[in-house]
Amino acid sequence: MIDALADALTHTKGLVLVVTGAGVSLASGIPTFRGKDPGAVWARDVTELGTHRYFCHEPAGSWSWYLQRFAKVLAAKPNAGHRALVALEKWRGLQFLLVTQNIDPLHERAGSQQLVKVHGSADRVRCSNDGCRFAAPHGSIARADVDVSAFLANPIDANVPKCPECGGLLRQHVLWFDEYYNGHDDYQWPRVLAAAASAELVIFAGTSHSVGVTQLVYDSAQDRHTPMFSIDPIASPLRGVQGIAAGSEVALVEVCARLGVEVTDR
Numbered sequence: 001m002i003d004a005l006a007d008a009l010t011h012t013k014g015l016v017l018v019v020t021g022a023g024v025s026l027a028s029g030i031p032t033f034r035g036k037d038p039g040a041v042w043a044r045d046v047t048e049l050g051t052h053r054y055f056c057h058e059p060a061g062s063w064s065w066y067l068q069r070f071a072k073v074l075a076a077k078p079n080a081g082h083r084a085l086v087a088l089e090k091w092r093g094l095q096f097l098l099v100t101q102n103i104d105p106l107h108e109r110a111g112s113q114q115l116v117k118v119h120g121s122a123d124r125v126r127c128s129n130d131g132c133r134f135a136a137p138h139g140s141i142a143r144a145d146v147d148v149s150a151f152l153a154n155p156i157d158a159n160v161p162k163c164p165e166c167g168g169l170l171r172q173h174v175l176w177f178d179e180y181y182n183g184h185d186d187y188q189w190p191r192v193l194a195a196a197a198s199a200e201l202v203i204f205a206g207t208s209h210s211v212g213v214t215q216l217v218y219d220s221a222q223d224r225h226t227p228m229f230s231i232d233p234i235a236s237p238l239r240g241v242q243g244i245a246a247g248s249e250v251a252l253v254e255v256c257a258r259l260g261v262e263v264t265d266r
Contacts, residue, residue, distance in 0.1 A: 001244045002251060005203070005229045006258035014200035015095045018085060019217055023206025023232055025104050027079040027249040030072060051178045059169050060157045066172050067148065070122045078110035080263060081205065081248035086111040087261045097195045101211060103174050116188045118181065118213050120174035129168030136184045140173045181212065196220040204230040205248040209238060
């Protein structure tokens, strides 16, 4: 199936759409959501903790949960799968778009340029007050520019980091389970819709196909009889998807090797 994907990449003239999930970053030490790895986040009640509702009721609890999780996320380094996608993006002027469900910064650290982070980014926060220039739908702040020392010393509501513009509570710059894809410009939802409707080859990598964006891309590809491949140690159960049972850090590097594309170690 590696050869089949390499052949499809060779002969595709239009847009190649890649959709990545948490499995792409597992080899970098970041647990998945719904996977079988011991640290899988889904084992906890993430559908309650990862919500705007929870933040409104317990802002300190929300910040504590994310800071604990993001410590590992922000310290991680790209793996061979991330670097292979960078190599494919540069290959032969390929029309290419990478849509990631991941909030870690590993794709961009590896060098991906044509990238949409449809669920937001762990390295940014934003104001929770409507109308503030650092709030949705346009604004955000680099997490590195926010002083969290007081909150770390005493994680109570009064010490939740505040917006430098209006003094409102800062929140994570991520798509929560009770929010929508069109809630912030950074999620680039119109671009995702356009890509799903026009892609001539779809590659899923490290995703369980359990969220809205994967369903959207899959349904559109099925309707248009677009070739689809899924790279994941667990075979895809979806009709019309050709499965490659391997981690992306292995399979994507092998695909590049078949194409004669060098995967650099940055």
